[in-house]
Amino acid sequence: MKIPSPSIPRISLYYRVLLSLKDKDIISSQELSELTGCSAAQVRKDLAYFGQFGRPGSGYNVEVLKTELKNILGIDKDWDVALIGAGNLGSALLAYKGFRGQGFNIKYVFDNDRKKIGKLKQGIKVRDILELKKATKQIGINLAVVAVPQEAAQEVIDELVLSGIKAILNFAPIRPRVSEDIKVLNIDLSTELERLSYFLQRRKV
Amino acid sequence: MKIPSPSIPRISLYYRVLLSLKDKDIISSQELSELTGCSAAQVRKDLAYFGQFGRPGSGYNVEVLKTELKNILGIDKDWDVALIGAGNLGSALLAYKGFRGQGFNIKYVFDNDRKKIGKLKQGIKVRDILELKKATKQIGINLAVVAVPQEAAQEVIDELVLSGIKAILNFAPIRPRVSEDIKVLNIDLSTELERLSYFLQRRKV
Numbered sequence: 001m002k003i004p005s006p007s008i009p010r011i012s013l014y015y016r017v018l019l020s021l022k023d024k025d026i027i028s029s030q031e032l033s034e035l036t037g038c039s040a041a042q043v044r045k046d047l048a049y050f051g052q053f054g055r056p057g058s059g060y061n062v063e064v065l066k067t068e069l070k071n072i073l074g075i076d077k078d079w080d081v082a083l084i085g086a087g088n089l090g091s092a093l094l095a096y097k098g099f100r101g102q103g104f105n106i107k108y109v110f111d112n113d114r115k116k117i118g119k120l121k122q123g124i125k126v127r128d129i130l131e132l133k134k135a136t137k138q139i140g141i142n143l144a145v146v147a148v149p150q151e152a153a154q155e156v157i158d159e160l161v162l163s164g165i166k167a168i169l170n171f172a173p174i175r176p177r178v179s180e181d182i183k184v185l186n187i188d189l190s191t192e193l194e195r196l197s198y199f200l201q202r203r204k205v
Numbered sequence: 206m207k208i209p210s211p212s213i214p215r216i217s218l219y220y221r222v223l224l225s226l227k228d229k230d231i232i233s234s235q236e237l238s239e240l241t242g243c244s245a246a247q248v249r250k251d252l253a254y255f256g257q258f259g260r261p262g263s264g265y266n267v268e269v270l271k272t273e274l275k276n277i278l279g280i281d282k283d284w285d286v287a288l289i290g291a292g293n294l295g296s297a298l299l300a301y302k303g304f305r306g307q308g309f310n311i312k313y314v315f316d317n318d319r320k321k322i323g324k325l326k327q328g329i330k331v332r333d334i335l336e337l338k339k340a341t342k343q344i345g346i347n348l349a350v351v352a353v354p355q356e357a358a359q360e361v362i363d364e365l366v367l368s369g370i371k372a373i374l375n376f377a378p379i380r381p382r383v384s385e386d387i388k389v390l391n392i393d394l395s396t397e398l399e400r401l402s403y404f405l406q407r408r409k410v
Contacts, residue, residue, distance in 0.1 A: 008403050012396040016378050020355060037380040073399045074406030092297035102395045104402075142405050143398075150225060166408065167401040173221050175242045183404040185397050190307045191217040192390050193348075194278045196372040197309075198213050199388040200347050201279030203371065 007046045008073075010038055014046070015069040018062055028059040078103040082136060082165070084156050085147035086111040086126045089171055089189075093147055094122040108139065112152075129156070136163035146170045157184070212251045213278075215243055219251070220274040223267055233264040283308040287341060287370070289361050290352035291316040291331045294376055294394075298352060299327040313344065317357075334361070341368040351375045362389070 017035045021027070029047075033040040047053050047060070050072050054060035070076045081099070083090055083106045093099070094106055109121055112129040119126050127135060136144075144165045148156050153172030160168060161182055168184045170176060173191060178184055222240045226232070234252075238245040252258050252265070255277050259265040275281045286304070288295055288311045298304070299311055314326055317334040324331050332340060341349075349370045353361050358377030365373060366387055373389045375381060378396060383389055 005400075008400050009393070009396045011403075012393070012399045013378065013380070015399075016355060016395075037382065072403065072406075074402035075399060079398075079402055079405075088300070088302045092301045095293070095300070096297045096394075097293045098395060099398065102398060104395075104398050143401055150221060167405050169397055169401060173218065175218070177242065183401060185400060187392060187394070187397060188214070188217070189301075189392070190221075190303060190309075191214050192374055192392060193284075193304065193307060193309050194217045194280060195210075195213050195390060196348055196374060196388060197279035197284055198216075198277065200284075200372050201277075 003049050007049060010036070010042070010046050011050075011069055011072055013038070014043065015066065015073060018066045018069065021062060024062055026059040027062050027065070029054070031059075075103050078105055079143050080105055080107045080139065080141045082106075082108040082110065082132075082139075082141050082144045082160075083147065084110045084129065084132070084144060084160070085149075086113070086116045086121050087147065087149075090145075090147035091121060093145060093171075094124065104143070106145065108135065108141070110135075129159075132159055133163040136160070136165060140164075142166045144168050146172055148172055150174055208254050212254060215241070215247070215251050216255075216274055216277055218243070219248065220271065220278065223271045223274065226267060229267055231264040232267050232270070234259070236264075280308050283310055284348050285310055285312045285344065285346045287311075287313040287315065287337075287344075287346050287349045287365075288352065289315045289334065289337070289349060289365070290354075291318070291321045291326050292352065292354075295350075295352035296326060298350060298376075299329065309348070311350065313340065313346070315340075334364075337364055338368040341365070341370060345369075347371045349373050351377055353377055355379055 013036050014032055029040040029043040032043045053065055053068055081104050086109050109124050109126045110129045110132050111126050116126045117128045144160050146153060146156055146168055150173050153174045154176055157176045161178055166182055170184055170186045173188045176184055218241050219237055234245040234248040237248045258270055258273055286309050291314050314329050314331045315334045315337050316331050321331045322333045349365050351358060351361055351373055355378050358379045359381055362381045366383055371387055375389055375391045378393045381389055
């Protein structure tokens with residue numbers, strides 16, 4: 001069955017809400033709706049894509065649902081992540097402990113800056129980006145975070161794809177071209193801030 | 206005229222491409238198309254919303270267009286930003302110099318942790334979140350970045366709105382409820398990573 005892609009971030013949202021619950025064994029779609037802001041019908045529909053988790057009228061077992069959602073999201077195990085770019089943003093992402101808490105371990109860092117290569121960042125040795133292909137093949141990782149400048153991003157992403165990386169979280173402000181079997185998600189912090197400044201600007205006109 | 210909201214991130218994208226150009230006076234919508242991945246018709250349409258920047262067949266003057274796009278995005282001036290939450294993510298965002306480069310200056314940091322209040326983070330004093338309302342009113346800022354845990358986020362955002370903040374970049378994994386005159390953009394790094402692990406997981410099945 002084809003799962004609509006907006007369901008996935010909602011599954012993450014339900015999972016996070018369940019994590020925050022204390023001393024609760026059963027939860028209804030209505031309660032999940034109130035806690036997430038999604039409609040109860042939407043909650044039921046999203047969960048039904050992945051199987052029959054609750055019984056009509058009796059709600060969902062919190063522990064069972066938590067485990068199932070974890071499996072669905074692929075976070076029942078840890079993922080090793082390669083970070084490309086040890087500049088300002090890359091360093092900030094390395095220092096951010098939230099990824100690790102979610103089971104995403106940035107284990108490898110690559111850069112092309114001679115001054116950074118070989119140095120430790122947050123306890124991880126920065127490797128030469130020229131070793132990317134060899135290293136990722138040896139390591140067998142599938143997931144990479146790209147935090148390089150705009151000009152370098154497409155080239156780095158091409159290189160990642162050649163190295164066998166299948167999923168990329170890209171922070172560079174470009175819309176990379178990749179083949180259909182590769183998943184790229186783009187997060188552009190500056191663009192988001194500019195959407196806000198645009199809004200503030202227009203408000204005042 | 207009502208500008209469709211997906212145009213704005215594209216305007217940011219065009220602007221960024223223009224910034225990266227060297228020794229180029231004139232650019233055609235076709236060239237902008239190739240550099241951004243948006244269609245030439247889309248480029249012309251987006252720019253036409255904001256006025257007549259180019260002459261048909263002769264392309265756009267790069268310097269003029271740059272200035273105009275900057276004005277449109279509201280980044281012809283700097284914006285003072287308040288950061289709420291001096292934890293892992295907040296500290297990473299504070300250390301990230303990209304915001305400043307774009308004219309977004311995180312000038313104020315608030316937290317509710319007694320151990321952090323009064324200390325300096327990246328040269329900025331962490332203030333007590335209880336002073337938020339008073340401080341933001343005095344300071345007259347409009348823009349805030351929220352990097353607090355999920356449980357605290359809605360309360361913090363309500364407080365920001367009461368303090369007169371109009372635009373919020375929210376990193377907490379919730380979908381905050383705000384009134385219509387407030388703009389909130391949500392960035393949830395863990396959810397993005399989970400979309401990738403979901404994809405990788407399904408790939409293997």
